Amino acid sequence: MATLNFAGTEENVVTREEFPLSKAQEILKDEVVAVIGYGVQGPGQALNQRDNGINVIVGQRKNSKSWDKAVQDGFVEGKTLFEIEEALEKGTIICYLLSDAAQIALWPTVKKHLTAGKALYFSHGFGITYNDQTGIVPPKDVDVFLVAPKGSGTSLRRMFLQGRGLNSSYAIYQDATGKAFDRVISLGIAIGSGYLFETDFKREVYSDLTGERGTLMGAIQGIFAAQFETLRKNGHSPSEAFNETVEELTQSLMPLVAENGMDWMYANCSTTAQRGALDWWKKFRDATLPVFSDLYASVAAGKEAKRSIDSNSQKDYREKLDAELKELRESEMWQAGKTVRSLRPENQEPA
Numbered sequence: 001m002a003t004l005n006f007a008g009t010e011e012n013v014v015t016r017e018e019f020p021l022s023k024a025q026e027i028l029k030d031e032v033v034a035v036i037g038y039g040v041q042g043p044g045q046a047l048n049q050r051d052n053g054i055n056v057i058v059g060q061r062k063n064s065k066s067w068d069k070a071v072q073d074g075f076v077e078g079k080t081l082f083e084i085e086e087a088l089e090k091g092t093i094i095c096y097l098l099s100d101a102a103q104i105a106l107w108p109t110v111k112k113h114l115t116a117g118k119a120l121y122f123s124h125g126f127g128i129t130y131n132d133q134t135g136i137v138p139p140k141d142v143d144v145f146l147v148a149p150k151g152s153g154t155s156l157r158r159m160f161l162q163g164r165g166l167n168s169s170y171a172i173y174q175d176a177t178g179k180a181f182d183r184v185i186s187l188g189i190a191i192g193s194g195y196l197f198e199t200d201f202k203r204e205v206y207s208d209l210t211g212e213r214g215t216l217m218g219a220i221q222g223i224f225a226a227q228f229e230t231l232r233k234n235g236h237s238p239s240e241a242f243n244e245t246v247e248e249l250t251q252s253l254m255p256l257v258a259e260n261g262m263d264w265m266y267a268n269c270s271t272t273a274q275r276g277a278l279d280w281w282k283k284f285r286d287a288t289l290p291v292f293s294d295l296y297a298s299v300a301a302g303k304e305a306k307r308s309i310d311s312n313s314q315k316d317y318r319e320k321l322d323a324e325l326k327e328l329r330e331s332e333m334w335q336a337g338k339t340v341r342s343l344r345p346e347n348q349e350p351a
């Protein structure tokens with residue numbers, strides 16, 4: 001475990017250098033890792049573990065798109081791909097990667113198969129932290145921990161294939177066997193994490209729900225929409241509004257931020273741009289701070305969990321989500337974006 005200094009605060013981080021894959025393979029050599037659910041995280045984590053030489057099986061409902069995807073990805077029925085209950089029985093480590101709402105419905109079945117010494121693994125602090133709403137209370141004689149990749153399962157797989165790792169959080173909720181630390185870190189390495197940052201279940205889920213509703217997904221779309229609308233109302237064309245709101249950000253400026261921070265991105269723009277950005281960023285911060293405070297309070301009060309559980313437990317939740325995504329896709333901003341993206345060299349038809 002390395003202790004690193006993050007802007008003056010010391011934090012524990014596990015690195016691949018001190019905990020190499022060979023050590024993870026040795027620790028997991030007698031385990032059967034059952035990945036339950038093959039949606040977004042399931043494929044990323046199962047495929048990376050398989051490629052890393054871990055004994056991994058997938059449990060998924062038959063006659064579903066996710067089952068077919070697992071078959072396409074090379075999992076073999078009866079050998080490495082099973083109905084959920086069979087996989088639960090075979091697994092010594094259960095990676096519970098159904099959607100958070102589906103985890104509630106299946107919990108009684110999972111619990112039945114959590115015999116002494118097994119481990120229950122999550123990629124989110126949700127089920128345990130909000131157990132007054134989820135009913136997920138594991139038996140005392142199993143290990144319970146999480147590895148939460150800080151990004152999409154799609155990125156976890158892509159970065160693994162590029163030889164890079166995605167940062168993940170890890171936390172131990174219950175150490176029944178005395179092996180929970182070795183098990184959780186080994187899994188973290190095996191699923192393709194680059195670095196593993198220590199947290200607890202509550203802090204993981206509070207920060208995760210805030211982040212995805214905030215700057216990572218909700219706030220960014222909100223601020224894009226507000227600027228696009230302002231430019232359009234003032235007579236700017238859709239392409240101009242899109243280029244100045246999204247395309248320049250994703251293609252030119254965010255890669256610079258990713259590389260070396262905000263000040264460095266600023267320093268690579270004109271002094272005119274820097275003057276304006278330095279004057280205006282605090283106004284945007286002050287305008288949004290109350291919204292972020294409301295958001296965090298809603299997360300901490302369990303209201304975001306309740307909303308997610310209530311909406312995702314409905315039979316037609318998928319159709320409803322698809323309809324809302326369609327509305328976003330068909331908005332003027334993202335339709336303009338479609339044409340702008342088609343102009344990128346990689347998207348051009350060869351002549």
Ligand SMILES: NC(=O)c1ccc[n+]([C@@H]2O[C@H](COP(=O)([O-])OP(=O)(O)OC[C@H]3O[C@@H](n4cnc5c(N)ncnc54)[C@H](O)[C@@H]3O)[C@@H](O)[C@H]2O)c1
Binds near residue numbers: 152
């Ligand atoms: N999506 C991500 O990239 C991501 C990132 C970090 C953490 N997580 C966490 O990982 C976990 C899995 O998330 P996900 O986005 O991969 O899930 P998902 O929404 O893609 O669903 C996963 C699987 O659940 C199955 N499923 C849905 N309802 C079911 C039911 N009633 N019975 C049986 N199976 C059912 C689906 O077939 C699918 O294979 C969650 O705890 C999530 O918060 C996800």
Ligand SMILES: CC(C)(O)[C@@H](O)C(=O)O
Binds near residue numbers: 149151208212216
């Ligand atoms: C990929 C995210 C947004 O980080 C994850 O938290 C999720 O819920 O999908």
Ligand SMILES: [Mg+2]
Binds near residue numbers: 208209212
């Ligand atoms: Mg999340």
Ligand SMILES: [Mg+2]
Binds near residue numbers: 149150151211212
């Ligand atoms: Mg997240």
